[in-house]
Amino acid sequence: MTDALDDIAAILERTGDYRVLRRLGPFVPPAAEPDEPTFVGLILDTETTGIDVTADEVIELGIIKFEYGASGRIYRVLERFNQLHQPSIPIPEAVVRLTGITDADVAGQRIDDAAVEALAAEARVVIAHNARFDRQMCERRWPVFVSRNWACSCHQIPWRAEGHEGMRLGHLLADHGRFHNGHRAIDDCEALLAILARPLRTSGRLAFTALLEAARRPTVRLWASDAPIALKDRLKDRNYRWSPRRRCWYVDLDEEQIEIERTFLSREIYRGTLPSGLPADRFTARDRFSNRADPEA
Structure with a gap:
């Protein structure tokens, strides 16, 4: 059959x-x-x-x-x-x-x-x-x-x-x-x-x-600290997510993308002046996806 x-x-x-x-x-x-x-x-x-x-x-x-x-x-x-x-x-x-x-x-x-x-x-x-x-x-x-x-x-x-x-x-x-x-x-x-x-x-x-x-590949979570609320749609279009716990927008990137993203933030979000010490967290497969790496947990 x-x-x-x-x-x-x-x-x-x-x-x-x-x-x-x-x-x-x-x-x-x-x-x-x-x-x-x-x-x-x-x-x-x-x-x-x-x-x-x-x-x-x-x-x-x-x-x-x-x-x-x-x-x-x-x-x-x-x-x-x-x-x-x-x-x-x-x-x-x-x-x-x-x-x-x-x-x-x-x-x-x-x-x-x-x-x-x-x-x-x-x-x-x-x-x-x-x-x-x-x-x-x-x-x-x-x-x-x-x-x-x-x-x-x-x-x-x-x-x-x-x-x-x-x-x-x-x-x-x-x-x-x-x-x-x-x-x-x-x-x-x-x-x-x-x-x-x-x-x-x-x-x-x-x-x-x-x-x-x-x-x-290690990844880096870049935080757009104090980004103007009026520009949230621009960040969302760039695949940024909102963390209710830290009340901040963030994006996860490969390490080689960091400088490109900093340039975008400086030009499009912070009007030419990137804040000093913009927070960034580095993750590997050992902690990625855990509650230690989850900003919403």
């Missing part, structure tokens, strides 16, 4: 009037012995009771542990981990609708903290598709994640420049002719691993190679 359905799908696609999405299965790397130094990485996803990183709880944790080379090639899946956890409150109805996880599913369930700590202990990098959220959720529960390097596959790969309209996992997967059971932790991990192992549309580089390069 599978062969017959594949034949039908191929006929539909050849017409040019149809696109057929095929269900994504577990990721199987191409058989190849590493010819370069290898490391251990984790793909991680959480399902939670809400989006407040200071108060909400993890109800499902999915992790895929894998071996990769410095080049970004993925060689082996080492372990898959997926567990549910009963939170201290009933799961909100909106979360049930999104994930399909019910109070009955998590009743009496608890994530094995020791197993999570062991998985994370040897990881060179932890990857999540929204690392700002997942990292802060995980650090609250499992301190081992505080000292790990993190990368964000959503925001550290130039998806739009590579020909993709959306950055959501489902959109990226559909662009590759696949679909999955979204908003379940291990399924999202499988989807992300499959996407990272593929070449990017425009550059042809492996997606994971691009992510590793971005994660390895």
Whole structure:
């Protein structure tokens, strides 16, 4: 039956009037012995009771542990981990609708903290598709994640420049002719691993190679202290964000962009006179996306 359905799908696609999405299965790397130094990485996803990183709880944790080379090639899946956890409150109805996880599913369930700590202990990098959220959720529960390097596959790969309209996992997967059971932790991990192992549309580089390069680069957060409120739209157009905690506009940049940005601020925002000692914070993968680096946390 599978062969017959594949034949039908191929006929539909050849017409040019149809696109057929095929269900994504577990990721199987191409058989190849590493010819370069290898490391251990984790793909991680959480399902939670809400989006407040200071108060909400993890109800499902999915992790895929894998071996990769410095080049970004993925060689082996080492372990898959997926567990549910009963939170201290009933799961909100909106979360049930999104994930399909019910109070009955998590009743009496608890994530094995020791197993999570062991998985994370040897990881060179932890990857999540929204690392700002997942990292802060995980650090609250499992301190081992505080000292790990993190990368964000959503925001550290130039998806739009590579020909993709959306950055959501489902959109990226559909662009590759696949679909999955979204908003379940291990399924999202499988989807992300499959996407990272593929070449990017425009550059042809492996997606994971691009992510590793971005994660390895230090970034600088430049603060536009005392910028005139009347010029906020100009800053927003330049991708500045507002920090309610510091009540200041900021932008994250690669180090080589700093002088270009200072020139822009001097000319367009401060009318030719750049304030002395304009604040700038330097981040690496060790603290990027954590609450230590989040101005809104």
